[in-house]
Amino acid sequence: MSAIFRLQLSTLAFAAALAAQPATTPVFWPDKNGPTFDGVVPAAEAAKLPLKWNATTGENIVWKVDLQDDGHSSPVIGGDRIWFTSATTDGKKQFLYGIDRQSGQIIHHDVLFENADPEGLGNPLNNYAAPSPVLEADALYVHFGTYGTARIDPATGKKVWERRDINVRHYRGPGSSPMIHGDLLILTFDGIDQQFVTALNKKTGETVWKTARTTDYGDLDAEGKPTRDGDMRKAYHTPSVFNLAGVETLVSIGSRAAFGYAVETGKELWTVRHGGFNAAIRPLVYQNVLVLNTGSERSHTVGVKIDAQMKGDITASHVIWDREKRNASEANSVLVNGLLFQITRGGIVTCMNPVTGEDVWEERLTGQHLPSPIAAGDRLYFSNDRGDTRVLRAGPQFEVLAENVLPDAMTAAPAVAEGALFIRTKKQLFKIAAK
Template sequence: QQQIGMGNKDVRGDEGNSASPSPITDGKFVWVLMGTGDVACLTVDGKPVWNFNVQDRFGKLDIAFGLSSTPVLHDGRLFLQLIHGDGSAATQEAVVVGLNAQTGETIWQTPRVTGAEKENEHSYSSPVLYDFDGLTLLITHGADYTIAYSPADGREVWRLGGLNPHDDPKRDYHPTLRFVSSPSVAKGIVVCPTAKGGPVFAVRPDASGDLTASDAILWVRDKHTPDVPSPVIDDELVYLCRENGILLVLDRNTGDEVYMERTHVDRHRASPLMADGHLYLTARDGKVTVVRCGRKFEIVAENEIGEATSASPIIANGTLYLRTFDALWAIRNP
């Protein structure tokens, strides 16, 4: 057990705290980022390797509900999206950085300028890695844009606007459309959610430049984005679990609705987990609904763990891990 940083802050009552970002491991080392800005590397047996506070290196964090973005580990580098700001479009504080995972040294640092303002400068989503057929992109999400970077040097490859446009006569600029749900990727597609019931975009990752209103956009769903849980993609479908437990399933190629059905009626903060042909939807009250993947809605199980949770479950080595407010659960077949 090791303490990383000091000064924990609970946010929005019981919605989160300074340990909201998830840890990462390669089996030898563990990397953690805290809402306080403390980032650290430890061995798997808990010995400190390096640590620093991102505010000392990249500027003071200004984000209403605390930093909750989970870093990305790839090819010996640790990538952070620090999307925050004072609410003014004239002062853009956000940066994306690549660190040497073994030493913590900064390899590159790229300003992330979007012109977002008010609460939209703040992002609670996490970056994701697209890595298929020789194309590797670090995809960041927040401040009105999804932006892809080269992990090698931090060069911007493409950006998608229109998620919260300033100049669309059909849509007013939303002053509090902060992104929490993260993008999801599969071969040939990046699905970009927004917030508060807004649109969902799907784009081709092999494009470049400004993708807004371009033919790189595969499809747009104009409403029903998940606000907190992130999308999940399989070979044919895109699964969107809204925070009220409604599961919306779209055709991966066209964006057409396959079905929209209600599961357990409670807040869903955790992202769906896909494993062995099933979706695991974890509600805030600890009820896990298991839905069979496919074009037909079918609930195959409902399980109660009896403890509140907002963390996304994972599977590793045949074991399902659930982190509740009180415990870490490990579930496997006997």
């Protein structure tokens, strides 16, 4: 075992750490996009969420806690603990927050990684704690892109293992979040120098598979080296796993192409070429349509037919609709009652038919929209950089149900646990629940 790859605990200590956190600990919000990875709040919780709140009067504000440093990472929640990451503005220190869900008390604010000379961001929107953690009853996985990945024991907040040897040049900073599938922790690295997806054994941190992107960027010289450096190879995508025509498929969108991989082996199954880069939005499935979003530059939303013939380059054979304008670039889309809702950074919100790609309605909200929305029953919660959260009806007509304001910008997605919303702003974390 290399010196770079370091297991933090002996086998006996590792087993003891796992035993300290009961397997029955409820995990309310395990991923930045919730328990079903699509922003949909479970039905039992949806009816309990508050419609309105007011930070000035205290209406439905249970508590708030001040935060330090920067971070886009969205909270995950298990038991009585809320987890997310942060980093200093210069990226030299990266932290783990652990906050008590009932009281708002900060239990952990621990340095996980220190970086002597982090690469500059080159992007005023990003920071060094953009990827969100993922959670199981006995393990928390945190990821900072090239700067490090670690498994944390949620009972103690201590590292079980870490990896710091999986490296790329992010150029604009890291953004892709990890995901769990069975015993695999899947990581995405779309840098300007290398582009690949890799799966680690979640218990040990050892590499199970690694698959390079086979994208043709069209800018290589005679020796196969890029003729220009920059964004066209970058993406910030977090993948999802779907059973597509009987095949467990990891769907991952990179710059210029989306891919389907066999999740257990990393084998490339198919690809859909596209013209975008900076892809960040998770794929969705509705009936026999896979919905993909291609990135932030000339972003398209694309419907791909799902069938047993998804093999090789399926761009011409399987793309059944292609929406070319006013598509989301950062905030994830969400499916509710057979309708697809998405919002652009500039606030254009669209209701679409996911089978045909046709618009049902389109309206504009104010502010810049970076956080992914959540859907709770027939409600959609959209937050922006002004502290606004507008609650819309998730239906075939545009209807604003409520407008709520917090005192600072939001870039992280809300989390939900036992009828409460947990919203991270740039400077504070709020617990919001009907009193």
